[in-house]
Amino acid sequence: MLSGKKTVEALDRMEVMYPDARGELDYETPFQYLIAVILSAQATDVSVNKATPVLFKAYPTAEKLAAAPLESVMEKIKTIGLYRTKAKNIIKASQMLIDDFEGEVPKTIKEMMKLPGVGQKTANVVAGDLFGVPAIAVDTHLDRVSKRLRICKQSATVTEVEAALMKKIPKERWIQAHHTMILFGRYHCTARKPKCPDCPLLDLCAEGQQIMKKKIDLTK
């Protein structure tokens, strides 16, 4: 298992690679950010950014989206995928914002998770980015990167990955670490063809060294 000290060292090097990492979803209001993050589940932010301008032009506020016809919303977000579930979720979530949260995005992770389509990961992202609530949202990239670096064990659940990261990374760095690790995972430590030969973290990475060995063995 990678120590806390080496985990921070790994994070430092990732921040050199991605100095100004931040979310890449487009939005204009807190409400729109919440919706965009809900829509980004199992989808690329590129595909979300392609659909949301049309959606937010028609339904820019919780009031508008809460009253929107299901068919119309489905059609506008169809290209994102998982569109039936997501259309229902964002309409219902908008209705709940009006009915239960005075039309505002709730300020706590616990309250946000009452909204349909909002789980631990989405709530962490939104609370962190909108309200500065210290949190580390573990998505597919953080999960993969953490396991390859052995920051946590291979079998760790999302909650366990989150706990390991929170333990090993200073609290004031949690939110930035999330964005940095996303970009590192998205563009460098990719799921399929990770750029291990060109990785500044290779000496810290158990998986990377294993992958490199296999390549050498294959060429042999």
Add this chain to the structure above:
DNA sequence: ATCCCGAGGG
């Protein structure tokens, strides 16, 4: 554990 689910990359 399984379903949802289109777009893009390899």
Add this chain to the structure above:
DNA sequence: CCCTCTGGAT
């Protein structure tokens, strides 16, 4: 063709 994408609900 197959895999992956800032997951969540059942």
